[in-house]
Amino acid sequence: MIEYYDISGCYILRPWAMEIWELLKEFFDAEIKKLKLKPYYFPLFVTENVLQKEKDHIEGFAPEVAWVTKSGKSELEAPIAIRPTSETVMYPYFSKWIRSHRDLPLRCNQWCNVVRWEFSNPTPFIRSREFLWQEGHTAFATKEEADKEVLQILELYRRIYEEFLAVPVSKGRKSEMEKFAGGLYTTSVEAFIPNTGRGIQGATSHCLGQNFAKMFDITFENEKGAREMVWQNSWAYTTRSIGVMVMTHGDDKGLVLPPRVAPIQVIVIPVPYKDSDTTAIKGACESTVYTLNESGFRADLDTRENYSPGWKYSHWEMKGVPLRIEIGPRDLANQQVRVVRRDNGAKVDIPVANLVEEVKVLLDEIQANLLKTAKEKRDACIEVIHTWDEFTTALNNKRLILAPWCDEEEVEKDVKARTKGDLGAAKTLCTPFDQPELPEGTLCFASGKPAKKWSFWGRSY
Amino acid sequence: MIEYYDISGCYILRPWAMEIWELLKEFFDAEIKKLKLKPYYFPLFVTENVLQKEKDHIEGFAPEVAWVTKSGKSELEAPIAIRPTSETVMYPYFSKWIRSHRDLPLRCNQWCNVVRWEFSNPTPFIRSREFLWQEGHTAFATKEEADKEVLQILELYRRIYEEFLAVPVSKGRKSEMEKFAGGLYTTSVEAFIPNTGRGIQGATSHCLGQNFAKMFDITFENEKGAREMVWQNSWAYTTRSIGVMVMTHGDDKGLVLPPRVAPIQVIVIPVPYKDSDTTAIKGACESTVYTLNESGFRADLDTRENYSPGWKYSHWEMKGVPLRIEIGPRDLANQQVRVVRRDNGAKVDIPVANLVEEVKVLLDEIQANLLKTAKEKRDACIEVIHTWDEFTTALNNKRLILAPWCDEEEVEKDVKARTKGDLGAAKTLCTPFDQPELPEGTLCFASGKPAKKWSFWGRSY
Numbered sequence: 001m002i003e004y005y006d007i008s009g010c011y012i013l014r015p016w017a018m019e020i021w022e023l024l025k026e027f028f029d030a031e032i033k034k035l036k037l038k039p040y041y042f043p044l045f046v047t048e049n050v051l052q053k054e055k056d057h058i059e060g061f062a063p064e065v066a067w068v069t070k071s072g073k074s075e076l077e078a079p080i081a082i083r084p085t086s087e088t089v090m091y092p093y094f095s096k097w098i099r100s101h102r103d104l105p106l107r108c109n110q111w112c113n114v115v116r117w118e119f120s121n122p123t124p125f126i127r128s129r130e131f132l133w134q135e136g137h138t139a140f141a142t143k144e145e146a147d148k149e150v151l152q153i154l155e156l157y158r159r160i161y162e163e164f165l166a167v168p169v170s171k172g173r174k175s176e177m178e179k180f181a182g183g184l185y186t187t188s189v190e191a192f193i194p195n196t197g198r199g200i201q202g203a204t205s206h207c208l209g210q211n212f213a214k215m216f217d218i219t220f221e222n223e224k225g226a227r228e229m230v231w232q233n234s235w236a237y238t239t240r241s242i243g244v245m246v247m248t249h250g251d252d253k254g255l256v257l258p259p260r261v262a263p264i265q266v267i268v269i270p271v272p273y274k275d276s277d278t279t280a281i282k283g284a285c286e287s288t289v290y291t292l293n294e295s296g297f298r299a300d301l302d303t304r305e306n307y308s309p310g311w312k313y314s315h316w317e318m319k320g321v322p323l324r325i326e327i328g329p330r331d332l333a334n335q336q337v338r339v340v341r342r343d344n345g346a347k348v349d350i351p352v353a354n355l356v357e358e359v360k361v362l363l364d365e366i367q368a369n370l371l372k373t374a375k376e377k378r379d380a381c382i383e384v385i386h387t388w389d390e391f392t393t394a395l396n397n398k399r400l401i402l403a404p405w406c407d408e409e410e411v412e413k414d415v416k417a418r419t420k421g422d423l424g425a426a427k428t429l430c431t432p433f434d435q436p437e438l439p440e441g442t443l444c445f446a447s448g449k450p451a452k453k454w455s456f457w458g459r460s461y
Numbered sequence: 462m463i464e465y466y467d468i469s470g471c472y473i474l475r476p477w478a479m480e481i482w483e484l485l486k487e488f489f490d491a492e493i494k495k496l497k498l499k500p501y502y503f504p505l506f507v508t509e510n511v512l513q514k515e516k517d518h519i520e521g522f523a524p525e526v527a528w529v530t531k532s533g534k535s536e537l538e539a540p541i542a543i544r545p546t547s548e549t550v551m552y553p554y555f556s557k558w559i560r561s562h563r564d565l566p567l568r569c570n571q572w573c574n575v576v577r578w579e580f581s582n583p584t585p586f587i588r589s590r591e592f593l594w595q596e597g598h599t600a601f602a603t604k605e606e607a608d609k610e611v612l613q614i615l616e617l618y619r620r621i622y623e624e625f626l627a628v629p630v631s632k633g634r635k636s637e638m639e640k641f642a643g644g645l646y647t648t649s650v651e652a653f654i655p656n657t658g659r660g661i662q663g664a665t666s667h668c669l670g671q672n673f674a675k676m677f678d679i680t681f682e683n684e685k686g687a688r689e690m691v692w693q694n695s696w697a698y699t700t701r702s703i704g705v706m707v708m709t710h711g712d713d714k715g716l717v718l719p720p721r722v723a724p725i726q727v728i729v730i731p732v733p734y735k736d737s738d739t740t741a742i743k744g745a746c747e748s749t750v751y752t753l754n755e756s757g758f759r760a761d762l763d764t765r766e767n768y769s770p771g772w773k774y775s776h777w778e779m780k781g782v783p784l785r786i787e788i789g790p791r792d793l794a795n796q797q798v799r800v801v802r803r804d805n806g807a808k809v810d811i812p813v814a815n816l817v818e819e820v821k822v823l824l825d826e827i828q829a830n831l832l833k834t835a836k837e838k839r840d841a842c843i844e845v846i847h848t849w850d851e852f853t854t855a856l857n858n859k860r861l862i863l864a865p866w867c868d869e870e871e872v873e874k875d876v877k878a879r880t881k882g883d884l885g886a887a888k889t890l891c892t893p894f895d896q897p898e899l900p901e902g903t904l905c906f907a908s909g910k911p912a913k914k915w916s917f918w919g920r921s922y
Contacts, residue, residue: 003554007506007541012554015499022500038476039483044574044591045468067531070540071578072524079531080468082543093464093473102767113505113574117532130505306563 001242001255002124009122009129013239016319017125019263020242021132024160025111028134028237031156032109035149037136040108042089045080051088054215060181061085064116066129082115087182087208087234090137091216098139098230100221106139106230125243126200126461133238139218139230143209146231150187150205153235157189157203160237165245166258166370167191168378169202170456172430176409180234184209190429190456193247194377197398199429199460200244203237248374255320256342258370259363266292266299266359267316271309271328284327288337288355295356297363317342322366323359343369384436391445391457395419395426400458402436404451406444415446415457429456462707462716463585470583470590474700477780478586480724481703482593485621486572489595489698492617496610498570498597503550505574506541512549515676521642522546525577527590543576548643548669548695551598552677559600559691561682567600567691586704587661587922594699600679600691604670607692611648611666614696618650618664621698626706627719627831628652629839630663631917633891637870641695645670651890651917654708655838658859660890660921661705664698709835710804716781717803719831720824727753727760727820728777732770732789745788749798749816756817758824778803783827784820804830845897852906852918856880856887862919863897865912867905876907876918890917 001017013021045068052058067079083089090108098106111134122128136153140146154171161169169189179186189202213219213229222228249256259265270285272278285301292299302312309326316324326338336349339359343366350358383399385391394401405411405428412428419426431453442451462478474482506529513519528540544550551569559567572595583589597614601607615632622630630650640647650663674680674690683689710717720726731746733739746762753760763773770787777785787799797810800820804827811819844860846852855862866872866889877886892914903912 003557005504006508006511006553007504010504010506012504013502015501018500018502021502039479040476041474041479041482041593043466043468043471043473044576045471047467050467063533065533066529068527068543069530070528072526082529092467096464102765115505132502304563 001246004124007129009118009127011124011128013132016263017239017242020245020257020261021239023261023263024164024241025134027164028156028160029109029111032136032153035107035152036105037107037109037138040090040110041112042083042086042093042110044083044113046083046086046089048079048081050092051081053088054182054212056211057087057182061116064118066115066117083112084114084116085234085236086110086112086114086135086137087212091212091218091232094137094139094230094232095216095218098218098220101141101223104139104141104220104230105145107136108138109134109136123243123461125240125246128239131238131240133236135234135236138233139213140232141220141222141228141230143207143231146207146233149233150207150235153233154187154189154203154205157205157235157237160241161189161191161202161244162371164258164260165241165248166260166367166374167202167244167248168371168375170430170432170434172432172456174204174430175407175412175428175455177412178428180204180206180208182211183207183234184211188430191244191248192378192381192400192458193244193461194381194398195247197381197400197459199400199456199458200240200247201429201460202241202244203235205235206233208232208234249320249370253314254318256370257320257322259322259367262320262322263298264300264316264319264321265297265363266323266325267312267321268299268301268325268327269309269312269316270303271326273329276329277332280332281327281329284332284337284352288325288327288352291355292359295360297359313340323362341366343373385445386443387445391426392419395458400429400456401426402432402454403445403457404438404442405431405453405455405457406447406449407431407452407455408447408449411444411447411449424459426457426459429458429460431455462703465585468590470579470588472585472589474593477724478700478703481706481718481722482700484722484724485625485702486595488625489617489621490570490572493570493597493614496568496613497566498568498599501551501569501571502573503544503547503554503571505544507544507550509540509542511553512542514549515643515673517672518548518643522577525579527576527578544573545575545577546695546697547571547573547575547596547598548673552673552679552693555598555600555691555693556677556679559679559681562602562684565600565602565681565691566606568597569599570595570597584704584922586701586707589700592699592701594697596695596697599694600674601693602681602683602689602691604668604692607668607694610694611668611696614694615648615650615664615666618666618696618698621702622650622652622663622705623832625719625721626702626709627721627828627835628663628705628709629832629836631891631893631895633893633917635665635891636868636873636889636916638873639889641665641667641669643672644668644695645672649891652705652709653839653842653861653890653919654705654922655842655859656708658842658861658920660861660917660919661701661708662890662921663702663705664696666696667694669693669695710781710831714775715779717831718781718783720783720828723781723783724759725761725777725780725782726758726824727784727786728773728782729760729762729786729788730770730773730777731764732787732792734790737790738793741793742788742790745793745798745813749786749788749813752816753820756821758817758820774801784823802827804834847904847906849906852887853880856919860919861890861917862887863893863915864906864918865899865903866892866914866916866918867908867910868892868913868916869908869910872905872908872910885920887918887920890919890921892916
């Protein structure tokens with residue numbers, strides 16, 4: 001899927017990754033166009049002056065900003081930043097474009113690259129210095145409209161993870177410490193990787209409130225002729241989503257791809273024996289691929305003659321193709337094909353006459369099974385705790401911790417300080433919307449003060 | 462379509478431009494996938510060391526390269542370049558990925574942004590410091606395969622210009638002076654803007670020969686077990702294509718968009734008179750838009766109540782929408798709609814029953830008419846000349862000059878030097894594949910030596 005590049009933290013996305021990215025993009029772009037989002041492309045560059053306008057925002061991003069200072073052999077008059085995100089690139093123009101309530105809502109989306117020159121461990125997909133994403137930026141007349149959109153988009157992110165990538169996620173709200181720099185509140189979908197015991201932020205949908213509107217003077221004349229500030233959102237998901245999927249489903253044999261995002265859903269492999277009619281086998285393989293492609297599946301044929309069938313099985317298992325079809329002399333004689341599932345290794349013979357319908361059923365089953373299995377594994381990691389001792393034990397056991405919390409920033413800072421170590425500190429992942437009952441008198445696991453909510457805690461990527 | 466940005470030479474692409482870009486991309490991407498091109502994404506950044514490997518190449522691009530030297534407050538150990546094009550980004554990995562003839566052909570394409578920090582006059586779409594493009598990079602075992610692909614891609618570029626943007630172009634080959642830095646030969650599609658009398662390069666398809674293969678050590682083992690160097694191509698078209706279209710078709714009233722790329726092909730405007738049944742009119746408008754959209758057209762409705770129909774006519778004319786449909790009380794009574802063409806202002810009443818078929822015919826006619834008109838205007842500018850005097854006169858008259866040429870680099874340099882001036886020097890645009898007869902004894906217009914070919918000359922963008 002990727003190739004390491006000679007600049008640390010940069011990776012080459014190869015077709016197997018890009019084709020997944022294109023499938024996700026096709027779904028998401030169509031959905032947001034239904035919501036009247038319009039495509040834009042704003043520049044890669046932003047001046048220092050504009051970048052620094054929103055103080056909390058720049059504090060969050062400043063250490064990671066890459067600066068262009070030279071072109072050819074000339075020094076630039078002033079350094080120019082490469083966008084780490086585009087709030088400051090876009091909002092001076094929002095201020096210009098929005099005059100009246102009739103200009104609202106303004107709903108922009110762009111697909112682009114951004115650069116965050118991070119110094120912590122770079123990891124392909126998960127933490128890279130350049131990544132691809134979509135970023136939506138919207139402005140509304142009222143907070144109600146903004147609030148509503150935050151959740152509409154969050155639901156699309158949930159669908160990307162659960163319906164396409166088969167990765168279970170929790171929708172929730174970020175703590176004050178973990179929210180977007182400069183925003184009002186942040187919602188996210190959070191995944192969890194059982195093997196490493198770490199949470200991972202899947203995508204975020206922020207309500208920016210009126211903070212940026214104030215700094216960038218984005219106001220409109222309302223229906224009564226008075227000037228008001230707009231309410232804004234921004235939201236994004238990135239190529240990281242592919243990495244979360246890889247970590248969730250991969251096994252000893254390599255990748256396991258959910259059918260809905262697999263660039264090849266069915267790989268067909270001829271299995272000729274000595275003296276068998278190779279031409280007839282090849283013909284049956286070609287006709288199988290043709291039939292499947294005509295029915296809307298992504299099927300391909302591996303006819304390479306310099307590799308054995310066994311080598312090909314391993315190769316396509318490693319690449320995670322959901323279904324393998326083998327066709328040998330016996331299959332030919334019996335008018336059937338042998339189908340092997342990548343997710344559980346199950347083998348089944350299908351009559352050629354039922355090919356399309358049975359493949360459809362199998363792919364749907366694999367898609368559902370991957371999500372179900374991942375959810376069971378994730379759920380088995382959730383540990384409800386009440387005390388600091390239970391918390392540290394659960395953390396050591398790499399659990400996804402659900403704990404009653406007083407919701408105070410100082411307490412989260414304190415938990416971070418007390419859990420610092422080689423593996424990284426614990427922090428809040430999110431406060432899930434789906435809240436268990438919180439009996440009166442429940443105390444915060446960390447501060448002993450009255451708890452206000454259940455929050456997920458753990459180490460994270 | 463665009464908004465000026467506070468960094469010179471950078472522009473914001475607004476939805477009206479991005480939607481055109483998406484339509485072009487949809488066509489082109491599907492076509493190259495038929496040719497087995499695979500999607501990749503290579504990093505934005507390239508190290509100085511790698512960028513400088515191919516000497517001619519870096520000489521061509523060095524003055525325009527933007528350099529990142531800082532991240533946060535730290536100086537980088539070595540400056541890192543932003544890609545002006547991706548040959549040097551990709552080819553070290555081609556060297557790694559290509560081992561055997563079985564790895565060929567390798568065919569990569571990416572859609573991305575590139576940066577060329579030019580200092581000549583920035584112009585929206587035409588000359589900007591950051592632009593969007595696709596870049597295809599391919600490697601073959603033989604020159605024949607590479608040559609063939611160069612022309613396949615050039616034909617797709619011709620189709621983008623002539624079939625989508627309705628801009629007539631000439632296919633041809635660039636002179637040695639004008640070819641791609643580091644390549645073997647360059648083909649291009651060239652357009653011409655009659656108003657300014659300048660040629661403009663529409664897109665280029667380069668055969669790189671084995672120059673880069675040598676520098677980046679891209680070799681393969683052939684079927685006989687011997688090592689050979691690959692043959693490479695690279696080819697690209699950019700958001701400039703939208704600018705060429707704007708300059709070709711625009712008139713006093715604003716843009717004129719060819720139907721195949723118009724984000725809105727038909728705008729429907731209610732024309733209520735005093736006392737007319739506004740509800741019925743609005744209903745008829747909605748049903749018209751619905752019917753057209755259901756039939757696959759891109760139609761929209763302008764129901765804004767704070768603008769008059771006349772204001773809306775001008776607005777959508779300025780935006781270049783190919784067809785306007787007006788529906789007033791008389792249309793309602795007669796079960797018809799009034800249709801107005803943007804390209805020639807012609808008005809026609811269409812029975813509601815024939816809406817879909819007549820709109821289809823009209824859009825096809827507009828598409829064909831725009832290309833035909835542009836071709837007539839372009840052809841009227843072509844002047845065949847034989848002498849230096851005729852050349853300078855034609856140049857002063859802003860003509861597209863077709864001249865017999867000896868094909869010597871020194872002579873092109875000399876023509877450039879002799880025509881230097883405020884308007885810029887003349888140069889070769891291309892040697893068209895479609896060559897008129899060149900009678901024996903024809904002399905070069907500039908050097909007086911025997912002419913080898915007919916070439917287009919002129920000032921250019």
